Amino acid sequence: AQSVTQPDIHITVSEGASLELRCNYSYGATPYLFWYVQSPGQGLQLLLKYFSGDTLVQGIKGFEAEFKRSQSSFNLRKPSVHWSDAAEYFCAVGVISNFGNEKLTFGTGTRLTIIP
Amino acid sequence: GAVVSQHPSWVICKSGTSVKIECRSLDFQATTMFWYRQFPKQSLMLMATSNEGSKATYEQGVEKDKFLINHASLTLSTLTVTSAHPEDSSFYICSARDRGPPYEQYFGPGTRLTVT
Numbered sequence: 258a259q260s261v262t263q264p265d266i267h268i269t270v271s272e273g274a275s276l277e278l279r280c281n282y283s284y285g286a287t288p289y290l291f292w293y294v295q296s297p298g299q300g301l302q303l304l305l306k307y308f309s310g311d312t313l314v315q316g317i318k319g320f321e322a323e324f325k326r327s328q329s330s331f332n333l334r335k336p337s338v339h340w341s342d343a344a345e346y347f348c349a350v351g352v353i354s355n356f357g358n359e360k361l362t363f364g365t366g367t368r369l370t371i372i373p
Numbered sequence: 374g375a376v377v378s379q380h381p382s383w384v385i386c387k388s389g390t391s392v393k394i395e396c397r398s399l400d401f402q403a404t405t406m407f408w409y410r411q412f413p414k415q416s417l418m419l420m421a422t423s424n425e426g427s428k429a430t431y432e433q434g435v436e437k438d439k440f441l442i443n444h445a446s447l448t449l450s451t452l453t454v455t456s457a458h459p460e461d462s463s464f465y466i467c468s469a470r471d472r473g474p475p476y477e478q479y480f481g482p483g484t485r486l487t488v489t
Contacts, residue, residue, distance in 0.1 A: 266414075289476050300377065300466065300480035301417075308475070347416065351476030356422070356430045358405070359476050363416040 259284040259352045263364035271372050272340050278333040278367050280348030289351030290331040291361065292322055296344045304346075307331060318342070343371045375401050377469050379481035386457055386488055394452045394484045396467030403469035406450040407478060408442060411464040423450055457488040 262281045270276055282288055289308055293301040305316025312324040322333045331348060348364040376399040386392045396406060405424050409417040421437075423429035423444035431437045439461075441453040450469075454461055464485050468478035 291476070293480075298382075298482065300482040301468075302480075303477070306474075306477070354422070354430075354432075358422045358430060359470075360407070360419055360422065361417075361476060361478065362419075365416045366414075368414075 259350055259362050261348050261350050261362055261364035263346075263348055263367050265367045266365070267368045267370065269370040269372060270338055273337050276333075276335045276338045276342070276369070278346050278348075278369070280331045280333065280364060281329050282331065282348070282350045283329065284350050284352060286352075288331075290322075290324060291349040291351065292316065292320070292331075292333050293347045293349060293363075294318075294344045295347065295366075301347065304333070338369075338371055340371045340373070343369055345369070375469075375471070375479040377403075377467065377479045377481040379465075379467055379484050381484060382482065383485040384487070386486070388458055388488055389456055391453055391455045392457055392486060394454075394465055394467075394486075396450045396452070396469070396481055398448045398469045398471075398479070401469075401471045401479075402447040403450070404447065404472060405470050406444055407468045407470075408440070408450075408452050409466040409468070411466060411483070413464075417466060420452075454486065457486070459488045462486055462488045 260283045291306045292304040307324045349361045354360045380395045408420045421429040421431045429442035444450040466483040468480040470478045
């Protein structure tokens with residue numbers, strides 16, 4: 258069965274510092290991979306996605322992620338974080354369910370705290 | 374961009390009563406809608422997938438008689454929690470997709486349900 262692992266439950270970084278959030282997946286087929294951000298009281302917002310092609314994908318808000326098939330990873334990065342980046346981040350893999358529907362399987366999330 | 378709304382944003386109900394949560398796609402036609410449940414500090418767990426005009430397909434372990442899903446139009450899906458109990462207290466999130474790129478879902482802001 259498919260799964261997504263986000264090993265870091267909580268990360269704290271200083272404003273202006275670089276950021277890397279880790280994501281590992283387990284899926285037998287070619288994965289569709291996503292990163293979402295969830296701010297308090299708001300829905301999930303798509304940061305970026307990987308379907309195929311260039312393994313380094315650019316997203317919104319200055320985020321990027323790199324797909325590494327050999328490591329089954331899809332880590333999210335940002336060169337310089339802003340206080341507004343404080344939120345919960347979820348990695349997800351798109352799979353086909355037993356019913357033939359598309360579905361997203363999410364990791365447990367990483368909470369990002371930014372300190373001045 | 375595609376916007377999904379949920380109503381209410383929070384609700385408190387007494388044990389044994391039923392509560393209905395609405396999910397609307399505001400500016401696109403949602404051929405498929407999804408309902409998720411999110412426990413505090415945990416990931417989103419898919420409860421069910423509903424295609425317009427069809428019965429919802431429920432994930433393993435989700436009681437279909439307790440969580441009634443109706444997707445009667447291309448812009449509206451409802452989740453009714455019947456005979457709610459305190460253990461049903463959770464954050465319920467809906468998402469919707471159109472015939473766009475695979476797996477691309479637009480998420481609502483969520484509904485906080487508290488059963489007393």
